[in-house]
Amino acid sequence: MSSEAQVVQDAVSAAPVAAPEEKSMSIIVTKGSLDWAYPPFILATTAAAMGLPVTMFFTFYGLPLLLKKLDLQVTAAGNPAMKMPMMGGHMGLPNLVTAIPGVDAACSVMMKNLIKKKGVASIEELRELAVEADVRLIGCQMTMDLFEYDKEDMIDGIDIGGAATYIECASNAHINLFI
Amino acid sequence: MADHTLDAKGLNCPLPILKARKALNEVPVGGTLEILATDPGSVADFEAFCRQTGHELVEHSVDDNVYRFLLKKAA
Numbered sequence: 001m002s003s004e005a006q007v008v009q010d011a012v013s014a015a016p017v018a019a020p021e022e023k024s025m026s027i028i029v030t031k032g033s034l035d036w037a038y039p040p041f042i043l044a045t046t047a048a049a050m051g052l053p054v055t056m057f058f059t060f061y062g063l064p065l066l067l068k069k070l071d072l073q074v075t076a077a078g079n080p081a082m083k084m085p086m087m088g089g090h091m092g093l094p095n096l097v098t099a100i101p102g103v104d105a106a107c108s109v110m111m112k113n114l115i116k117k118k119g120v121a122s123i124e125e126l127r128e129l130a131v132e133a134d135v136r137l138i139g140c141q142m143t144m145d146l147f148e149y150d151k152e153d154m155i156d157g158i159d160i161g162g163a164a165t166y167i168e169c170a171s172n173a174h175i176n177l178f179i
Numbered sequence: 180m181a182d183h184t185l186d187a188k189g190l191n192c193p194l195p196i197l198k199a200r201k202a203l204n205e206v207p208v209g210g211t212l213e214i215l216a217t218d219p220g221s222v223a224d225f226e227a228f229c230r231q232t233g234h235e236l237v238e239h240s241v242d243d244n245v246y247r248f249l250l251k252k253a254a
Contacts, residue, residue, distance in 0.1 A: 046193040049200035050231045119191040119218075129197055 024053040025175040028166065029062035034072035034111060034123065035082075037065055040179045041126035047175070048133035055173070056130070057166045059140035062179075063147065066139050066154045070124055073108045084110060131157060138165060181213035181249060182206050188217045188245060195221045196228055199250070203234070206252045211237065214248040221246055 025047045029040045040062075044054045058066050065072075076082045077098040083090035084107075097103060115122065121129075130137070137158040144150070144160070151160060159165070170176045185202040187195040195216045206212050214225070222239065225248045229236040235251040 042193050045197055049193075049197050050228060119189045119194070121191075121194050121197075133200075 022053075023175070024055075024173045025177070026055045026057065026166070026170045026173045027177045027179060029056055029058045029065060029179055030060050031179065032061040032064045032072070034074040034108060036179070037072055037123045038126075040177075041123060041130060043177065044135050045126055045129045045133060048130065048135050052175075053136075054130075054133075055136040055138065055166075055169045057138045057140065057161075057169075059143050063139055063143045063149065065123070065127070066137060066158055067149075068153065068155055070127075072123055073104055074111050075104045076107055077104075084114070127155075131155070136169075182210035184213040184215070186215050187221075188215055190216065191218055192220050192224065196224055199225070199228070199248075203250070203252055208252055208254045210252050212250045212252065214250065216246045216248070217244060219246070221248070225250070 025044070027040045027044055029037075031037070040056060044056050048054045064070075074082075075098060076093040077095055080092060083092040093103065093107070098107075112122075137155075138161045139149075139151075139154055139158050141160050141162050151158075183202055183206050185198055187198055190198070195214065195218055199212065199214050202212055202214075214221075222241075225236060225239065228234070229250065233253040235253065237249040237251050239246065239248045241247070
């Protein structure tokens with residue numbers, strides 16, 4: 001082999017293993033209410049369907065989205081933009097009303113009914129589709145310690161990791177989202 | 180006549196795309212998948228899906244609020 005060919009050969013073997021042109025996506029999931037759970041799961045499942053390897057990193061209030069049994073709730077407190085379609089118009093709730101016991105639960109039931117009626121997937125369904133599509137799910141170890149969760153509380157097949165685990169994956173991804 | 184038909188009527192974003200991706204597993208390379216949907220957003224979404232994945236959007240049409248897409252599966 002000529003020395004020139006050897007140089008080319010060395011350059012090829014020194015190339016990173018992951019093809020740089022392969023697109024991938026990562027999402028940091030920090031919120032676990034019913035409404036905030038949608039964007040990360042919708043984007044993760046869609047990106048996976050479009051052929052991108054996807055990693056989701058669940059931290060702080062996003063971590064409970066990995067619990068075996070989900071019971072997601074929504075609140076209108078502090079959210080003046082949350083207006084539900086009602087009797088031909090749209091209705092929001094003043095903050096004071098959202099503080100009345102049972103109001104959040106009623107809002108959550110209304111939202112879930114609306115979701116079903118409009119043919120929108122449930123979070124449970126989207127999460128199942130994400131698992132099926134080999135989306136890598138990482139639970140934040142620090143959050144598990146902080147809020148006292150065990151790996152047994154979580155669905156099977158997830159990884160547990162920390163900031164470095166996420167950064168390694170994000171540094172190779174074209175799309176990195178924080179939700 | 181398509182090799183496979185997916186009825187995604189009544190489903191909202193992103194389900195038509197996710198179900199189409201799954202249905203493509205049942206279609207041979209070069210074969211066709213017909214998708215019926217009522218989500219108006221699916222028009223732009225199937226165009227983007229095909230550009231990204233390389234599957235060919237052979238035709239799409241709308242009839243009585245039902246969108247019909249015909250995809251040809253790439254290798």
